[in-house]
Amino acid sequence: MQVRTTALGPREAIGRLVSSEGFQGWLFISPVVFGLLVWWIGPVIAALLLSLTSGNFRSPTWVGTENYQRLLQDELFWKSLRNTLYYVSGVIPLGVSLSLLLAVAMNARIRGIVVYRTIFFLPVVSSGVAIALLWTWIYHPEFGILNFLLSLVGLPRVPWLASIEWAMPAIIIMSVWRGLGYQMVIFLAGLQSIPETLYEAAKIDGANSWQQFRHITLPMLSPTTFFVIVLSFISAFQVFEASYVMTQGGPYYATLTIVLYIFQNAFQFFKMGYAAALSYVLAIILLSVTLVQLVLQKRWVHYE
Amino acid sequence: MSERRQDVTTTPPVGGPAVARVRVAGRSLPQATLLLVPRLFAYTLLTITAISMIWPFAWMVSTSLKGEQAAFYFPPTFLPNPVRPDNYVYVFQSLPFGLYTLSSLKISTLATFGALLSSSLAAFAFARMRFPGRDLVFVGILATMMIPPHVTIIPVYLIWHRLGAVDTHTPLILPSYFGSAFGIFLMRQFFLTLPQDLVDAAKIDGCSYFAVYRMIFLPLAKPALATLGLFVFLGTWNDLLGPLIYLNSPQNYTLTVGLTQFRGLYYTKWTLLMAGSLISILPVLVLFIFSQQYFVRGIALTGLKQ
Numbered sequence: 001m002q003v004r005t006t007a008l009g010p011r012e013a014i015g016r017l018v019s020s021e022g023f024q025g026w027l028f029i030s031p032v033v034f035g036l037l038v039w040w041i042g043p044v045i046a047a048l049l050l051s052l053t054s055g056n057f058r059s060p061t062w063v064g065t066e067n068y069q070r071l072l073q074d075e076l077f078w079k080s081l082r083n084t085l086y087y088v089s090g091v092i093p094l095g096v097s098l099s100l101l102l103a104v105a106m107n108a109r110i111r112g113i114v115v116y117r118t119i120f121f122l123p124v125v126s127s128g129v130a131i132a133l134l135w136t137w138i139y140h141p142e143f144g145i146l147n148f149l150l151s152l153v154g155l156p157r158v159p160w161l162a163s164i165e166w167a168m169p170a171i172i173i174m175s176v177w178r179g180l181g182y183q184m185v186i187f188l189a190g191l192q193s194i195p196e197t198l199y200e201a202a203k204i205d206g207a208n209s210w211q212q213f214r215h216i217t218l219p220m221l222s223p224t225t226f227f228v229i230v231l232s233f234i235s236a237f238q239v240f241e242a243s244y245v246m247t248q249g250g251p252y253y254a255t256l257t258i259v260l261y262i263f264q265n266a267f268q269f270f271k272m273g274y275a276a277a278l279s280y281v282l283a284i285i286l287l288s289v290t291l292v293q294l295v296l297q298k299r300w301v302h303y304e
Numbered sequence: 305m306s307e308r309r310q311d312v313t314t315t316p317p318v319g320g321p322a323v324a325r326v327r328v329a330g331r332s333l334p335q336a337t338l339l340l341v342p343r344l345f346a347y348t349l350l351t352i353t354a355i356s357m358i359w360p361f362a363w364m365v366s367t368s369l370k371g372e373q374a375a376f377y378f379p380p381t382f383l384p385n386p387v388r389p390d391n392y393v394y395v396f397q398s399l400p401f402g403l404y405t406l407s408s409l410k411i412s413t414l415a416t417f418g419a420l421l422s423s424s425l426a427a428f429a430f431a432r433m434r435f436p437g438r439d440l441v442f443v444g445i446l447a448t449m450m451i452p453p454h455v456t457i458i459p460v461y462l463i464w465h466r467l468g469a470v471d472t473h474t475p476l477i478l479p480s481y482f483g484s485a486f487g488i489f490l491m492r493q494f495f496l497t498l499p500q501d502l503v504d505a506a507k508i509d510g511c512s513y514f515a516v517y518r519m520i521f522l523p524l525a526k527p528a529l530a531t532l533g534l535f536v537f538l539g540t541w542n543d544l545l546g547p548l549i550y551l552n553s554p555q556n557y558t559l560t561v562g563l564t565q566f567r568g569l570y571y572t573k574w575t576l577l578m579a580g581s582l583i584s585i586l587p588v589l590v591l592f593i594f595s596q597q598y599f600v601r602g603i604a605l606t607g608l609k610q
Binding site: 023025026033034038040044101108109114116120125134137140142143148182188189241245275276279 | 343345346347349350353354356357358360361363364367375376378379380422423425426428429430433434435436438441444445448450451452454455456457458459460461462463479481482483488512513514517538541542544545548549559560563564566567574577578581582584585588589592593596599600603604
């Protein structure tokens with residue numbers, strides 16, 4: 001082993017530094033670190049500061065917590081929050097249970113899995129805008145195919161997107177339809193990771209299909225279920241495309257979702273400060289709910 | 305376990321669940337996986353669901369090929385008569401649809417390339433290199449996946465506004481070159497499956513870390529790169545919020561925003577709207593059909609525990 005007897009010259013020192021693992025490592029991640037600072041950490045702080053101003057481009061004035069106070073009394077804010085919760089409470093249970101059912105069916109060693117999977121994914125990969133427009137056409141009160149099909153079966157026609165009661169359910173149905181394939185695939189992966197030996201043992205003990213499902217499948221699948229629920233919740237809470245494209249938040253704010261409201265405030269009314277405050281409240285709500293779910297999972301999620 | 309030595313080789317009832325052939329005395333592999341629902345039920349459910357997935361698309365195609373009046377026939381007809389494929393030409397004539405398509409293509413391709421490059425480079429460092437603060441930064445990146453993007457949208461928009469980049473494609477392309485949290489996560493997961501010995505052997509032979517990345521890890525990572533690339537391409541192609549915020553002049557619009565324009569202009573021309581929608585979906589559909597396995601693998605990967 002060579003032993004240096006003289007001190008390092010500056011050239012060698014720099015050379016050693018540059019070729020060191022530590023330096024190179026940081027070099028590799030430098031774009032990412034830059035991105036982290038400029039597009040995440042910076043903006044998060046800036047948004048907070050922005051929410052404390054009146055958000056006027058040219059001369060933002062400091063207004064303290066006025067935006068937040070206004071927010072609490074803003075009827076539209078609460079309406080958008082209620083609408084969003086309504087949407088989420090429709091989409092999650094329906095979506096999760098249906099996709100789980102589908103996954104179980106797909107797991108039943110049937111033939112043509114790839115064909116089915118392709119078909120289920122068509123709505124997932126298609127542009128949300130295109131899908132929303134398609135369903136707007138389907139939901140058309142007079143010439144839409146859905147009302148026609150309903151009338152064939154003797155059911156009354158529904159004004160769907162033009163009706164205060166039915167607009168949100170209409171969007172919910174479309175969203176569930178759209179997300180099934182995606183959630184199903186995750187469930188399928190989870191199902192396939194359950195060791196068969198468990199089922200064998202249960203069969204030997206005389207368990208029937210339903211009992212196996214309740215006592216093996218569901219518990220073993222609970223981490224996956226938890227993951228799907230949390231992911232879907234976060235995604236559903238931020239619904240924007242559907243309400244923007246299909247109803248623009250109407251009729252009479254029946255489908256105004258919170259992200260749409262933020263968008264309108266920021267880019268249509270140009271009340272940037274207020275919009276920033278709204279977005280912060282949204283972030284806090286989401287983080288709290290996720291935290292609550294993380295804590296609650298110890299109750300019902302079964303880990304090995 | 306149970307002491308019952310049940311020989312479970314009886315023939316299953318027709319239409320009932322297939323019973324796994326399990327021999328308790330000797331050890332033999334089970335024949336069929338336990339079925340939780342009868343096969344018939346599974347087929348029925350899946351077929352019904354498949355039909356309900358397809359028929360809206362079929363209706364979209366049908367409407368897109370109809371003449372203007374035909375869309376409003378009551379009762380609605382499924383087969384257009386006469387068939388009007390020239391609707392698809394009208395789409396390009398009435399709005400700068402070709403420009404929209406090119407914009408979408410440009411943004412998606414460039415963003416995908418950027419995401420692949422920056423994510424794989426960073427993921428390699430996180431997976432196979434050691435440097436101070438490595439794990440802290442990685443956790444920080446993961447944490448960004450928890451923050452709803454709407455918090456950052458407004459300040460980021462203001463930054464771009466200051467830089468004069470509003471109404472260009474830059475705000476939609478550039479960020480990808482600085483890493484995507486999902487991409488880094490995915491690539492790192494993959495790189496961790498490649499043995500450390502690969503790196504060590506190459507280093508002994510005098511390779512720099514970059515060379516190891518470029519000549520060994522990257523070529524091996526093709527499936528993971530394909531998966532990530534597909535996700536990023538799909539995400540940018542279908543993105544509405546970004547283009548909606550940043551693009552003002554119609555010639556810069558992407559397909560997603562362009563389609564919403566249709567609605568204003570052609571409020572009653574559903575035939576053209578459906579044709580336009582189909583055009584915007586088709587490339588991605590084709591891409592998906594030929595690369596399904598990568599998609600599915602990527603989604604399943606996010607669902608399984610590390």
